[in-house]
Amino acid sequence: MTATTEAAKALAAPPGPGRRNRARDFRATRWGWAYSAPAVLVFLAFVIIPTGYTFYVSLWKWNALNPALSKFKGLGNYSRLFNATQPTFLSSLWHSLYFTGAMVVGGTAISLALALLLQRGGLLLNSTRVAVFLPHATPMIATSMIWVWIFNPKFGLADWFLHSLHLPTSQWLQSSSSSMPAVIIYSLWHEVGFTTVVFLGGLATLSNELSEAARVDGCSAWQEFWHVTWHQLRPVTVFVVAITAITSLQAFTQFYQLSSGGPAYSTTTLSYLVYQEAFIFSDTGYGAALAVVLFAITVFFTLVRRRTAAGGESHALV
Amino acid sequence: MAGASRAGRWARRVFAVAIAIAFVFPFYWTVVISLGHPGEFSDFPPVLVPHWDWSNWSRAWHSAPWLRLFGNTILIASCTVVLCLVTSLLAGFAFGVLRFPGRKVLTLVVLSVLMMPGTVLIIPDYVLANDLHLLNTYWIQIIPWGASVFGIFLVRQFFLTMPAEILDAAALDGASRLRFLRSIGIPMVRPALIIVAINVFLGSWNSFLWPVIMTNSSMESSSTVQPVEVGLSTFANAEGTDFPGLAAAVTFTTLPVMVFFLLLQRQFIRGALSAAGGVRG
Numbered sequence: 263m264t265a266t267t268e269a270a271k272a273l274a275a276p277p278g279p280g281r282r283n284r285a286r287d288f289r290a291t292r293w294g295w296a297y298s299a300p301a302v303l304v305f306l307a308f309v310i311i312p313t314g315y316t317f318y319v320s321l322w323k324w325n326a327l328n329p330a331l332s333k334f335k336g337l338g339n340y341s342r343l344f345n346a347t348q349p350t351f352l353s354s355l356w357h358s359l360y361f362t363g364a365m366v367v368g369g370t371a372i373s374l375a376l377a378l379l380l381q382r383g384g385l386l387l388n389s390t391r392v393a394v395f396l397p398h399a400t401p402m403i404a405t406s407m408i409w410v411w412i413f414n415p416k417f418g419l420a421d422w423f424l425h426s427l428h429l430p431t432s433q434w435l436q437s438s439s440s441s442m443p444a445v446i447i448y449s450l451w452h453e454v455g456f457t458t459v460v461f462l463g464g465l466a467t468l469s470n471e472l473s474e475a476a477r478v479d480g481c482s483a484w485q486e487f488w489h490v491t492w493h494q495l496r497p498v499t500v501f502v503v504a505i506t507a508i509t510s511l512q513a514f515t516q517f518y519q520l521s522s523g524g525p526a527y528s529t530t531t532l533s534y535l536v537y538q539e540a541f542i543f544s545d546t547g548y549g550a551a552l553a554v555v556l557f558a559i560t561v562f563f564t565l566v567r568r569r570t571a572a573g574g575e576s577h578a579l580v
Numbered sequence: 581m582a583g584a585s586r587a588g589r590w591a592r593r594v595f596a597v598a599i600a601i602a603f604v605f606p607f608y609w610t611v612v613i614s615l616g617h618p619g620e621f622s623d624f625p626p627v628l629v630p631h632w633d634w635s636n637w638s639r640a641w642h643s644a645p646w647l648r649l650f651g652n653t654i655l656i657a658s659c660t661v662v663l664c665l666v667t668s669l670l671a672g673f674a675f676g677v678l679r680f681p682g683r684k685v686l687t688l689v690v691l692s693v694l695m696m697p698g699t700v701l702i703i704p705d706y707v708l709a710n711d712l713h714l715l716n717t718y719w720i721q722i723i724p725w726g727a728s729v730f731g732i733f734l735v736r737q738f739f740l741t742m743p744a745e746i747l748d749a750a751a752l753d754g755a756s757r758l759r760f761l762r763s764i765g766i767p768m769v770r771p772a773l774i775i776v777a778i779n780v781f782l783g784s785w786n787s788f789l790w791p792v793i794m795t796n797s798s799m800e801s802s803s804t805v806q807p808v809e810v811g812l813s814t815f816a817n818a819e820g821t822d823f824p825g826l827a828a829a830v831t832f833t834t835l836p837v838m839v840f841f842l843l844l845q846r847q848f849i850r851g852a853l854s855a856a857g858g859v860r861g
Contacts, residue, residue, distance in 0.1 A: 400834050411609075411621075460853070
């Protein structure tokens, strides 16, 4: 008898601090932090403290072989950001923003269009979903090698395709004016599968009633899409934009394998420059200063995205 | 009217097939190159049908310790998955079920990790790994990736959607935390754990910047700790002009990932969907 009243009380009790006086409830515990400790320790050791350490390294003329011989430079590495020696920080910043902008606009538009095309289901459309997602699941380093051949002006598929349509061909990765668009095309091919599926997930949760009401009201297909579908997809779109922006800012492998930052530094992004300065030119301190700038930009993007987000999305990861 | 919509449906199908071909064609073409004669890749039109010259495959297979490299990748990816499952389960449980002082702060600490990109971390972590003599080891390729923000929040999400009655009944039963986790928690969040395992495994397999920096020394190939993607990159730098050989190496290193993806594509797609699910919270 007492057990049932206990159970009834437990069911009726609101979750929260009110529970704490129930000594046997395993949920309220001082030891909760210990359960999160393994994950938190990994993050502290390899992410959070190292991020702080990046600031520290950026203040030194760092000696990679023997850190004890490093010379303190203060903000010297930061004033070097505005030097004009190639590859310059400002041009790499511009390349990063160019790449990120194109990926955000192109990636969002293409994946939304693909999701609308593929949302109906059925064997054929589902197979297309798998085909579109497949590149995203395969390693970038391997698929970049394939695309080096595709962009080859002598025997590549890209120019052959343009040629058979009687369109002007391009030097792709071998010319500084077309190298970035080529890397963007490759990256879209590799990335849109994921965001398409994210949009498909969003489309699956839309209410049919609103679309029907719109149709009954005599909306055209375009009006229905613009006012009903697109409007309801806004939180998903914000997520896609945010995740694409952050991945694109960090993108490295395709620049390493497709273009090595060239030709003439035309694809040297901020992420690539961090790698190049720190690990090719062995200027760890300057690389760290560039990394700090990259960190600041990422934080800025994340905070802007938080500020502009509507209240209902607080669970979103980015 | 019906005719128009039928035409529309067919247009949609044709378009979908064209898109599917466009996305898959690069893989097909790689296989074609890998089976072609070494001299024929110099001019238009590109070779579009295979010539079945398997000698490229054996040449490529014998010029790098591929089995060792595959073994390294599988070892690194599997250990990373196990670590991530443990840390995600425990932390997801802590953040989703337990109530303790400092929970909010720790949640924010974990979330802040998303703002610290790998390119920023590679320099200090390299310095750290160098100091700790962890360069060119398996450890440095596993431990730093042993926790996943995505994993923690996915598990947490599953715990949050667990019916309150189950938790109350278990609490009433006097169950201990670990017993609850073992007998009720793990079965309930299993779908989340599967998604985490698949995503972490693939992320580990496909990673490049981290291993290439952390394992860059020229070790004896029989004792290398490099993963297969780094081995492929080294191979490409050495044999870059042997297109069919390189295409063969690309094919046989990518094939296992593709099979893995095709076998588990439902769970993959569910993983991407749950990323979107978090948005709608």
